[in-house]
Amino acid sequence: MSGYPFSAVVGHDDLRLSLLLNSVHPGIGGVLVRGEKGTAKSTIVRALAALLPEASVVAGCRFSCDPERPDPHCPDGPHTDFDDDTRPARLVELPVGATEDRLIGSLDLERALTEGVRAYQPGLLAAAHRGVLYVDEVNLLHDHLVDLLLDAAAMGRAHVEREGVSVSHAASFLLVGTMNPEEGELRPQLLDRFGLTVEVRASRDVPTRTEVIRRRLAFEADPAGFAERWSDADAELATRIVAARKALPEVSLPDSELRRIAAVCAAFDVDGMRADLVLARTAVAHAAWRGAERVEESDVEVAARLALPHRRRRDPFDEPGIEQDQLDQAMKDAAEEADREPDPDPGPDGPGGGAPEPGDGPTGPAQGPQNAEAPPTPSGGQAPATPDPAFRARQLEIAGVGEGAPGRRSRSRAGSGRALRASTSQGSGIHLVGTLTAAAPYQRDRGRTGAGLIVRAGDVRKAVREGRESNLVLFLVDASGSMAARKRMSAVTGAVVSLLRDAYQRRDKVGLVTFRGSSAELALPPTSSVEAAVARLRDLRTGGRTPLADGLLRARKTLAVERLRDPRRRALLVVVTDGRATVAVSRDAVGDAMRAAAMIAAEGTASVVVDCESGPVRLGLAGKLTAALGGTGLRLEELSADSVAGVVRAARAA
Template structure:
């Protein structure tokens, strides 16, 4: 058996090792998210942590790892004798990306149900991870329904199971550690904030460091047991230090001055909520215990802020991750004035506290997107030059969800409904689905037991009793943007609003793991500005370099989109497309006679092929011709105003293409 790579033998990655050790000292910190490029030993370091964790006392025979000294009174395995104790190493439980809901939370014990005819609960990975580490590799690719279950358990320290006639609640307190490659997509904000600390790892560029990594890895592969033995003393020393720091936690003092420093630093970085302040405080206490200090000092707060704030200050998926060291130093310096207690503190809402600040301009306050003054002539040809510099994108908002109707079978993602091998079980079936639907099978067999001569425990099953699980998840789509870059759209204020809206939709596509493409049309034709790609960053770069001006060849833009979608349908027939047309509808160039009629005919061709679409109406000014709505009617698609793309502006969910 191959020995596990020693934690002490890892070269570099100082922040990662420190973050893991501090969580081992104080599990209440909330776990670690490890971000980094492929091949940087993320998984190796996390798995090596298991050997350093202190052993735990468990009740013999308890499948949920209860501590006999403080057993869970609601443990499904009943009460445990306090005089019987078994000691075992803390577990590191891995949750694979393709895991099912049954595997995570547990399910009906199939063996006992079929052989004994009893309804019993089989624990899942959450029970196995109790008082240990739950490790999720590629956590950003985890299915949404599993993320929801994981969040609930991590927040409450308990897992609640209500399925297949089983109702169980058990303790599930664990250290959550996840690794991810940012190139493959970002995490949902709810899950991202649950991780106490985050670390970005990258391969060293120093030649000597890289050479040492290779030297140690080759030595480990040649003789893993001998290599582990050479580092055993160093690992044992770390394990002893973790145990010592755990015992020292209770005596570490968090002075009021340092508490105010923590609050001031978090306020300076404008993090959302109060979880950041609590995590920084817990991490600072753990770091003080780790260095064997009796009280938290500024150095502990600095380390804690560097590990706890980077993923909480990130406002946009396209923002560079990380924390600027100069900004942190400045925030700590500015926070020094808050370390002295106020002589006469005033309550925040007391007299003199002032009223509410003036509201920021929103979609209804005359900003870009709706109701702005006209910037061009009603004719639609525009007054801008043919190569006007690109407008500066407006601040992006949180885009509403645009979905493809129906149920697909595309690649796993987070946009539209889809049938999948993994996902939430929605029903049983005799002809479709994947895997055994146990409850449906037992229900189908139960009425026939007497006729089949059953005389004891267990069920008599026949082939016709078997039912399959029909599961539903989410798929990713091909989101194709057709952006009007003509002169009628080229006014600086208007194009800034359009760019901000498209940037918001691109951000949404990034988070939902879609492929994106972009077609722009202006002058006398259309061009494929960005072939379909999973790299949404490339689309953002093209958008920021977008040139505007000239006439409006709307029909040619739609026909180009039709040709591109036909090609993509051959390449990836299971990935359903969503066409997002961003225009004011004022076509001035056609392929025949009437430019508007040509655009409507082109839209009809797309509708006949079943292409799901949404039209973003960018028409502004005192005179509105209603051309985008006419185009949307031909496409069989909804027409939304630019401002209506904001999730904050309208309640509910936009269905991008309604079923006929």
């Protein structure tokens, strides 16, 4: 079946341009495509492979060595006397659930068993060399695979040291990832490795949506005929890619445009120098794409629009993207820098005097929340308190060993990842080296005379893998009048934002239950989108009475539902309160709260109580709540990892 033609895609101009520019200049660093489901993200990426020129390779080389520059360390080398060959450009897909062996390669089991030799079987990184590595739902990729991708992307090589095999091979590829932000954000380290990023949304224009439907139905009715109708347009793009590649070395980048690039990056206060380099490469590629001999201001503006949105985020919970008026202002300010004569004796900040003063250009509005208008105050509650600055939160961990989804919080028995040891009873999958080692001493007794090992059932060893899992972290936040002193609520909100940031970094699901007035509410059902939790928290209204028991019961109900949906994911309940209760089901508000806490404890839920009580007179009710929950108690000031060292483990084990 023919694939959907690249030229037939309706709209998504920035996405198509980003992919084409990376095809012209692979050094840009790839594309991250963010967008809602059903917006043809995967369709466009898969269609790109048909436009890429064929690759010239060393015949028979499994690692796609370039005949003009063969890798001297290629495992299939040395390549001294060889034939050339050509093959179509490859688009290699990395599944989210792939194993480490599948990505970087492993021991060749067939040769190990039949010939008794250690041989390397290449993985997806080798297959993607000089091609495209595509990761759909890249934000859901397991952390151990992300680490391997980061190493390969940084060095352009893959290093394999495992199972008695030591191999290094070239792994230079165009990395393209797609993701739905509703399912969670990407790790900052991997996010920064993508050269360009594009937000994709379905058009709200009726004629555009009509044309999308018309073309898709025509493709499904006759894929080959539809592809044929668009073949000339695709061929024209393919020819233009080849021409732009050839012209790329001849495109000049004037000093004035270099200063413009540096000024724009400084204005948006991006970290490091990678953004400047990506902007420069993208601007040169754009100039080559339009057939120009030198980079101009319009090339820099296009590059900034595509390369800066994911780099201007100062915090994981800042909204991604750049408003057009911010970019216009940055380009206007940068024009002065571009027109300035270079300093013959540049200071430590380089030509042009460095970044603008704080507040100049787009730096102010790019910071986001502090410039927004305060939301109106609804009846029945005080306006949200401005959170105190976030800090690095100490690690909260569930005791015991679980079997949940891969993450970075608690210990787990992992079904994938690095094998710690071989076992005859525990573990999952075959431990190859352990199995072969167990069988090797008995080959003579078993009558082996030729190549290949004789393996019996008793020789089989399983791989015991232990990693880290993500958890469900359910926040139960007291928003009542007893907590609503402005200064204290700001500190509480800042602390919870810090814990949410920690949950984001550890790949947890999070939920938010608040209680105030006469009842509790599930402000945010458990989700992988931690940003949504931060947004709800920043809109939190305070004041009124304290229905602590109702909050605990709502949290218990939420945990029970999630336990049915995902029984393997362990939960951690984080209660943020001063322990006071003023709303009772019976006549004893505190007693109701303790009984609700005991019910949660009886179900084995791990918990941490953050005591927010302050002032000279303290009732110690949060401590009693901690005992009833059977969890761990912390004071608000003890949440910072900088002030208190160590890991807080909840009392309950799996």
